[in-house]
Amino acid sequence: MGIIGYSSPDCGMERYYTQENMKQLLDDWEAENRRLHESELLEIAKKSAREFIRDADGEPYKQEDWEMYLTEDASRVDKDTEAAMNYAIDDGDWFTLAENIGRLANS
Structure with a gap:
C-alpha cells in the first residue's frame, strides 16, 4: 500500500x-x-x-537603564539606527555595556 497524499519527500516542509x-x-x-x-x-x-552620568546623579549604573537610553537616543535618528542599536545590544557590543559608560563619556 502506497503513501497517499505525499507528492515528494519534502511535502509539508x-x-x-x-x-x-x-x-x-x-x-x-x-x-x-x-x-x-x-x-x-x-x-x-x-x-x-555623558547624559546618562549627569542623570544618574551618583546612583549606580544599571544595564537595563543604559540599554533604554541607547535605544531611545538611536530611535530619535530613524528606525534603521534604532534596529542597529538593538542588534548591538543583543550582541553585547562593548559600548552597550554599562561598565563602559565612563570610558564612553570621557572619549
Missing part, C-alpha cells in the same frame, strides 16, 4: 524552509544594518553616556 529562509534573510539584514551604522552608534553611545 515548504513552509518550514520558507520561514527558515526568511529568518536567515532578516539576520543577514540586521547584521549588515549594524555594520553600516557602526560609527553612528558609537557617537550616540558617547553622547548618551
Whole structure:
C-alpha cells in the first residue's frame, strides 16, 4: 500500500524552509544594518553616556537603564539606527555595556 497524499519527500516542509529562509534573510539584514551604522552608534553611545552620568546623579549604573537610553537616543535618528542599536545590544557590543559608560563619556 502506497503513501497517499505525499507528492515528494519534502511535502509539508515548504513552509518550514520558507520561514527558515526568511529568518536567515532578516539576520543577514540586521547584521549588515549594524555594520553600516557602526560609527553612528558609537557617537550616540558617547553622547548618551555623558547624559546618562549627569542623570544618574551618583546612583549606580544599571544595564537595563543604559540599554533604554541607547535605544531611545538611536530611535530619535530613524528606525534603521534604532534596529542597529538593538542588534548591538543583543550582541553585547562593548559600548552597550554599562561598565563602559565612563570610558564612553570621557572619549
